[in-house]
Amino acid sequence: MTDDWSARAKAYRESRAHREGPDLDLIVEWSTGAKSALDVATGGGHVARRLREAGLQVVTTDAAPGMQPDVVCRAEDLLFADGSFDVVASRLAAHHFDDIQAAASEMARVAADRVIVVDNIYLGEAVEEAERVRDPSHVRCYSAEEWRTMLEDAGLAVDDIRFFDYPVELEPWPERTGCVGEDAVRVRELAADRIADGWIAFERIALKAVKH
DSSP states (O other): OHHHHHHTHHHHHHOHHHHOOHHHHHHHHHTTTOSEEEETTOTTTHHHHHHHHTTOEEEEEESOGGGOOSEEOOTTSOOSOTTOEEEEEEESOGGGOSOHHHHHHHHHHHEEEEEEEEEEBOOOHHHHHHHHHHOTTOOOOBOHHHHHHHHHHTTEEEEEEEEEEEEEETTHHHHTTTOOHHHHHHHHHHTGGGEETTEEEEEEEEEEEEEO
16 A cells, blocks of 8 residues: 555645645644644645644654655554654544554554544445545545544543535546546446535544543
């Protein structure tokens, strides 16, 4: 999987769906008062960029070397001491984590104060299958209730939850992962009830959780 993601690095750095959004503004807002941050599964580096612009010292991690993180590691195996960062954030990556509870626990462990997670929210099994056909590295999106349980099981208290409409331009969406031909047709069929006027309607969830 890491080689696939390294090959996609440029597309994710340039993707409008990833480099912009009110959820990025919210991550900056929720990081107010912090001095240091860890960006877990940094991808195109958009969280790190915004937090650095806000004056934080930021370290990035990613399992894919091609994403050019400061530290190459999985979210389930963060190579840092307990409480190393004021803020630990992960955006639009958790649906790829092999063991989501282990990743949540690791983010909680290395956070001194708060954990911020933004991801696509669970929209039903048809959309989940569309995601897997489009990108075999997709594991699962989660509901608000599932996220609350996972973060609380990791020893955190959920302090705030927000939801965002997340329209994505349809044509570049499968292209970013090299999904073409019959697979691309299948993706469109599975997600047909969320497609209109060349866009696919997704939703994002943002959660801020604090250490007890």
